[in-house]
Amino acid sequence: DAGITQSPRYKITETGRQVTLMCHQTWSHSYMFWYRQDLGHGLRLIYYSAAADITDKGEVPDGYVVSRSKTENFPLTLESATRSQTSVYFCASTRGADYNEQFFGPGTRLTVL
Amino acid sequence: AQKITQTQPGMFVQEKEAVTLDCTYDTSDPSYGLFWYKQPSSGEMIFLIYQGSYDQQNATEGRYSLNFQKARKSANLVISASQLGDSAMYFCAMREPGFQKLVFGTGTRLLVSP
Numbered sequence: 001d002a003g004i005t006q007s008p009r010y011k012i013t014e015t016g017r018q019v020t021l022m023c024h025q026t027w028s029h030s031y032m033f034w035y036r037q038d039l040g041h042g043l044r045l046i047y048y049s050a051a052a053d054i055t056d057k058g059e060v061p062d063g064y065v066v067s068r069s070k071t072e073n074f075p076l077t078l079e080s081a082t083r084s085q086t087s088v089y090f091c092a093s094t095r096g097a098d099y100n101e102q103f104f105g106p107g108t109r110l111t112v113l
Numbered sequence: 114a115q116k117i118t119q120t121q122p123g124m125f126v127q128e129k130e131a132v133t134l135d136c137t138y139d140t141s142d143p144s145y146g147l148f149w150y151k152q153p154s155s156g157e158m159i160f161l162i163y164q165g166s167y168d169q170q171n172a173t174e175g176r177y178s179l180n181f182q183k184a185r186k187s188a189n190l191v192i193s194a195s196q197l198g199d200s201a202m203y204f205c206a207m208r209e210p211g212f213q214k215l216v217f218g219t220g221t222r223l224l225v226s227p
Contacts, residue, residue, distance in 0.1 A: 031213045033213075033215075035217075040219060041219060042117075042218055042219045043158075043204065043215075043217040044217070045214050045215070045216075048213070048214050050213075088156070090158060101160045101163070102148075102160070104150075104157065104158035106156065106157055107156050107157070107158075
């Protein structure tokens with residue numbers, strides 16, 4: 001039972017480079033989310049998806065792009081990485097309405113130099 | 114806009130004692146959900162407990178209970194009989210009605226001493 005996985009777990013990149021963070025879940029959950037965690041801010045929602053091919057912006061979407069062609073995958077792309085995007089990124093999923101728990105992946109620690 | 118406030122950046126408690134972590138929220142919607150998550154030093158987010166706005170009773174899960182005071186808009190987490198393994202960051206979060214996305218507080222770091 002793999003659950004929800006993220007790759008890579010650690011990534012160092014340079015300013016201006018494109019980076020894609022992968023998220024995969026094995027439960028066929030409808031909803032998937034990307035959060036970033038920064039000191040003093042808790043977790044903030046970047047993008048979310050209610051189903052395949054349905055995505056919407058969260059609180060801090062600028063500089064990020066998402067896609068969801070398959071239910072189980074929800075990649076997050078930083079089109080041109082900036083130092084302010086250095087953060088820990090969490091992917092999460094939930095079955096949908098009337099289900100209370102969001103399941104989180106292990107996180108990806110991204111450093112932009 | 115919905116908001117979650119955790120005013121305690123850090124808390125200390127001795128092993129076997131109870132501790133309360135504060136959380137207040139702000140919303141104009143009558144239907145919402147409140148969550149607590151634990152984040153140990155290893156980094157993963159662990160779901161602890163959930164309270165629905167229409168739930169009559171306070172939620173409990175083992176040593177965790179949620180002290181829900183709707184009129185005060187507070188949803189404090191109570192950990193009874195603290196253990197060393199309870200040392201972690203704790204986040205309060207609220208779910209917007211009609212959506213599944215969560216709004217998080219800034220967290221409280223709990224240290225449990227022997």
